[in-house]
Amino acid sequence: MESIIIAQMAVSGAFMGLVYALIAYGFQLTYATSKSINFGQGELVMVSAFFSLTLINVGLPYWLVVPGGLLFGAVLGLFVERAGVRLALEQKSEGWILLTIIIGLFGFSAAENIWGRDDRPFPTPIPSESFQVFGVSITPLEISVAIGVLAVMGLIELFKRKTLLGKAFEAVSADRDAAELMGVSATRTIMLSYGLSGMVAAMAGILVSPITTVGPTMASALILKAFAVAVVAGLDSGFGVVLIGLFLGALESLASFYIGSGWREAPGLILLILALAVRPNGVFGKASIRKV
Numbered sequence: 327m328e329s330i331i332i333a334q335m336a337v338s339g340a341f342m343g344l345v346y347a348l349i350a351y352g353f354q355l356t357y358a359t360s361k362s363i364n365f366g367q368g369e370l371v372m373v374s375a376f377f378s379l380t381l382i383n384v385g386l387p388y389w390l391v392v393p394g395g396l397l398f399g400a401v402l403g404l405f406v407e408r409a410g411v412r413l414a415l416e417q418k419s420e421g422w423i424l425l426t427i428i429i430g431l432f433g434f435s436a437a438e439n440i441w442g443r444d445d446r447p448f449p450t451p452i453p454s455e456s457f458q459v460f461g462v463s464i465t466p467l468e469i470s471v472a473i474g475v476l477a478v479m480g481l482i483e484l485f486k487r488k489t490l491l492g493k494a495f496e497a498v499s500a501d502r503d504a505a506e507l508m509g510v511s512a513t514r515t516i517m518l519s520y521g522l523s524g525m526v527a528a529m530a531g532i533l534v535s536p537i538t539t540v541g542p543t544m545a546s547a548l549i550l551k552a553f554a555v556a557v558v559a560g561l562d563s564g565f566g567v568v569l570i571g572l573f574l575g576a577l578e579s580l581a582s583f584y585i586g587s588g589w590r591e592a593p594g595l596i597l598l599i600l601a602l603a604v605r606p607n608g609v610f611g612k613a614s615i616r617k618v
Contacts, residue, residue: 330462333462339576339579343574349527350552352367363426363556363561365549366429366433373437375531378532400528403520404520411516441542445540494518551594557602578593581593
């Protein structure tokens with residue numbers, strides 16, 4: 327019986343870990359092209375979830391809500407790039423760190439004033455009744471999370487490898503200066519990466535909201551864990567974030583069950599500290615070579 331409980335907690339946590347992986351993937355997209363990340367990514371998840379909930383409340387069908395929410399997230403990502411990142415990168419400064427944090431705080435305040443401070447349920451046509459797989463209960467909502475995460479990441483990776491815009495993305499990721507010499511616009515490519523990152527954040531919000539509800543504080547609960555996944559996996563590791571996300575989600579669920587819910591955040595913090603101390607490039611990251 328105890329083994330079934332352990333398996334149940336691990337599986338349920340692993341599905342949530344996929345959401346962390348998706349948000350972490352958004353960090354990777356922007357870091358690849360500009361060596362910058364959006365520290366307000368959690369607020370993009372939250373605001374996009376609220377916007378998608380608004381579309382549902384005005385009567386739009388779910389099959390229109392999802393693309394509408396993704397488009398809104400992409401627009402938010404482009405706004406972050408233009409308002410908080412571009413000038414700092416042109417000046418070769420680290421000002422984007424503070425600016426993305428400020429934009430995130432603005433998004434939090436806007437959400438509280440527009441939608442209120444209370445958590446709200448997120449209606450979905452996906453049934454929530456569970457079914458048994460080898461004694462472990464799994465819900466269609468959890469399956470939808472796995473399908474959505476893997477589908478979005480797979481489509482973006484396919485886009486990067488099979489389209490001209492995607493190849494420009496890969497070129498700037500490999501060597502920005504060489505790409506510009508070949509006629510690739512680094513500025514437009516960075517815009518693309520932030521747009522994709524915002525879309526990924528919106529997808530994460532749409533997937534997780536039916537499970538956790540939508541509220542202004544949902545960003546803080548997700549962003550630290552997603553950042554831990556990105557750093558532990560490596561900011562250039564591709565699908566390595568999926569493995570680390572699964573592991574962290576299962577680990578925090580087990581820690582919450584055996585030690586107490588107050589320790590739920592501990593595994594992510596411990597993994598983050600260990601990664602920074604022992605392997606700063608991440609478990610799946612490539613070692614950086616500096617010329618002297």
